[in-house]
Amino acid sequence: MQPRAFISYSWSSPGHQARIRQWAEQLINDGVDVVLDIWHLKEGDDKYVFMEKMVSDDSVTHVLIFSDSEYAEKADARKAGVGTESQIISREVYSKVQQSKFLPIACEFDDSGEPFLPTFLKSRIWIDFSTLEAANDNWEQLVRVLYGKPAFEKPSLGKAPSYITAEVHAPASPALTKFAALKQAILQGKMGLKLYREDFLRACYEYADALRTRTRPDVVNMGQRIVEDCGKLKLVRDHIVDWVRLESATKPSAEFDETLVSMLEKLLELKSRPPEINSWNDAWFDAHGVFVYETFLYIVAVLLETGSFDSLHLVFTNHYLLPGTESIGADRFRTFDAFYGYSDALQVLAPEGKRLYAPAGELIKRQADRTDVPFAEVMQAELLILMMAFVTDGTRWYPQTLHYSSRSGAFPFFVKAARHRDFQRLAKITGIGSGDELRRAVSAGVARLEVNRWTNFWMSDRTFRGSLNLDALDTLP
Template identity: 60%
Template sequence: MEEPKVFISYSWTNQSHQELVKHWADRLVADGVDVILDIYDLKEGDDKYAFMETMVTDPDVTHVLVICDSSYAEKANARKAGVGTESQIISGEVYEKVKQSKFIPIVCEFGNDGEPILPAFMKSRMWINFSSSEAENENWEQLVRLLYGKPQHVKPKKGKAPTFITSDTPIPTSEAYAKFNSLKQAILQDKKGLKHYRRDFVEACISYADDLRVRERPEVESMGEKILEDCGKLKAVRNHLCDWVLLESEISDENEFSESLIDVLEKLRELKSRPAEINQWSDSWFEAHSVFVYETFLYIVAALLKSGAYKTLNEVFRSHYLIPRSDSYGQTNFERFDCFYGYSEALQSVLAPENQRLYAPAAELIKRQADREDIPFSEIRQAELLVLLMAFITPDTCWYPATLHYSSYGNGYPFFVRAAQHKNFSKLALITGISDANELRKKVKEGHERLDTERWYNFHYERNFWSSMNMDELDSIK
C-alpha cells in the first residue's frame, strides 16, 4: 500500500488556528501519513513562496489539504499574502486538471446561510467538515481512508447482464420478480401479513409456469426443441423459488416456512400433470414441466442444505403430497417425494451428440442450465445424492440419480465428507430421522437391495453410491 504524502495549505489566522492545524498534522502523522507543513519543514532563510509552489506541484505529494476558513477564503479570493500566491498555484493546478482529486478542502467554518466558507476556486469541490471537534472525530476516518485510497464505500464488482437481457425467451420478471422483492422487504422488515406477500409471490410463479403448460397439440416440427425452449422459459421460476428458499429458510419461523414450502411443492407437482380440462394428449406434451419440477426440486434441496435448514429437509422427505386429480388412480391419494422426479425422452434428439445416446437427457439439460454462482452444479449433484439416500431408507419410494452420471472417481461431496465428524453427522441425522450411523448403514443396504442398484450399469464409476455417501466413515470422528 502506497504511503500518502500530504501538504497542508492554510492561513496564519491566529495562534489558536495555527495550533489546531498542527494538531491535525500531528494526528495524521500518528496514522502513518507523511505530512509537509511549514511548521515542520520551513526553516529560517527558506523561500516560502518557492516552498509553497514546490509542495503544490510536487508529483510525490499525493494530496494537498486546503484548510478553509474565512481568512483563507478572503486572502485567496483577493490574491493576498502567502495564501494568495499559494492559491494561484493551486487554482492553476485545479483548473488544468479538473478531474483529479489531489486537492481536498477541509471546511473550518460555515456562513450565516449554512453554506461552507470556501475560496472561489474550491466551491465545486467535495469537502470534509472539520468545523468542530465533534465533526473532526466523526469525519476523521473518511479523511484517512481518502488519503490511503481505501474508501469506506467501494463500487461492487460488475456482474453479468440479467437473464432478461441476454435471453431471447420471456421470463416473469414483471410480476413474479416484483412480488419477490415485496416479499423480501416484508421478511426483512418483519411486516405483518407475511402470508399474503408469500402467497402473491408463489401464485405469480405458479401462474406463469401454468400458462406454459401445453393444452392443445403443439404445431412444431420438433417436440424436443419445444421442450428445450419451454425449459429455458421456466428457468426463471426455478431461480425465483430458489432465491425465496435461500432467504426465508434462514429468517422465518421454521415451522411456518416448512408448511409453506410443502404447499409450494404440491403446487409444483401439479404442474407436471395433465391439465384437467384436456381429454386427448400425448405424454410428451408435459415433459418440459416434468423436467422443470425435477430440476427445481433439486435446487430447493440444495438451497436448504446451503442454509442449514435440516429440519425442513426432514419435513420435505417425510411428507405426503396430494396426487393431482388428473393423475389419481385407484384408492391412493398421496405420494412421497419421489413424485418430483422427471424425465424427457424427447430431449434426446436435441441434446445428444451426433451418433450418441445420453443416459439421462434431463440431467444433461439441468447441467447446461446450472448457471447460478451461489448453487453450482456440484451442489445440485450433492442434493441428488441426498435424495437418493432418502429413497434408500424410505419404503415405497424409488429414485434414479440422473445428475450423478456427471460425477467421477474421487468426487467427494462436502456434506457427506464432513458427516464423518459427530457434530456434522448430527445434521444428517436431523434430515434422515436416524441418529445411529450403524442403523443408517443398515437401512441404506436394505434400500440397495430393494432398488436393485446393481442394474445401474450405466454409472461407470459407482453403482450403489456407498462410497459417495461416505457410509463407512459416518460418525467415526467424535
C-alpha cells in the first residue's frame, strides 16, 4: 500500500512553515502522498471537518505530528486550531488499537534536552527533526516507517512521482534527500551502497531529463530560455559535484570509477536529441549542451582538488559510448571532447552592441557561485583539459573560460609541477612520464589545433605555454 501522510503542525513562524512545506515536498519526491493544509484546505472549507476527516480517514496511513514548543502549548491548552486538531488526534490515539498511525516528530527541545510534545504523546517514540542536520540524519528512518520497512531491510526503491503539488513555489530537488541517504550510507559503511548511489544519480538524471526540450519552444528569445534552463540545471551540477567530492575524497574505488564513467555517458545522452523527436532545431538542446560542458569542468576541478589522479586518467583516456541519436555509422564512441558545449544564442548575455568570444564561458563564469570550487579552479580544470586535447590525437577543445584568465595566467597545479615529485601527479593523469616528452607532445598538439590562429586570448600567452608552465615542468628535483 502506498503511504499517505497527513501533516499536523503549528504555524509558529514563517520559517517553521517553510520547513514543513519543504519536508512535505521531499516526502512526495520519495513516493509518499502528503496531505497538507496549505495545499488541500481551500477557501470556504470547514477546517475542523477537514482535520477530523484526515485523522480518521482509513486512506491516511500516518499522521505526522511536527511538534515544537508552540504546538505543545496549544495542544495542552486546547487553544486555536492546533488545540482542536490535537483533541481529535488524542481521541483517536487513545481509542484505536493500531496506534502506529500517529508519529511524533520533535522539532524543538527544552533546556533539559527533552522534546516539546503534547502530554498525550510524551510516552510515544519520536523522531528528531530539531535541526536540519538531524532531519537529514533521520530522514531514512522516517521514510522506512512510512513504507513499513524496518531498519534491517533495504528500503523500497522506486521512482518519485512526476506531479507538482504547489503552483507558486518550485518543488524541492528530488535528488536532495537521495544524496543525504547516500552520504550516510558512505560514511556509515552501509550495505547496498550501489543502490543508494544509483537512486541518487537516477534522481539527478530524471530532473535534468524533464527539462529537455521535446516540442517547439513557445518563446520570443531562445537565448533567454537557455539562460533560464541552465540556471535550473545548475542544481544538478551541484548535486553531481557534491557526490564526486564525497566519494573521491573518502574512499575512491573501482566501483566509483565505473559509476563515474557511466554517469558521464548519461550526461552525453542528456545533451543529445531525444530519440522520439523527428523535427527539431539544434538550439533546442543548447541548454543541456552547456550544462554538460560546465558539469564536466567542475568534475575535473574536484578530482584535481581531491588528488584523484587515477580517476582523471580514466576520464581522459576512456572512450565514451554515444547515444543512439548521435552515433554515425560504425562511429559509436568519442573521447572526452564530446563534453564540450557551445551556444551562439547565449550572445544574449553580451553588452549592447557587443559580441562575446565565448558566450558559454560567460554563462559559466556568472554561475560560478560555489565557494568550494571558485571560478579560478574551474579555469585551471579547463587548462588541464586543453593540455589533454593537445596530447590526445583526434581530440579538439576550445577553452572558453580561459578568456577570463589574468595576464599572468599562473595556475597552482601547473606551477607546482615544476618540481619532479609534483610533476608525477601530472604524469599519472597524462600517461607521459617526463617533462621533455610532455613538452614535445603539447607542442605537436598546439600546431595540430592551429592555436596560433585563435584570437583574443592574452597576446603574451597565445599558445598557453606560460599558463601551462610548460618550459619549467619537471625541471626541479
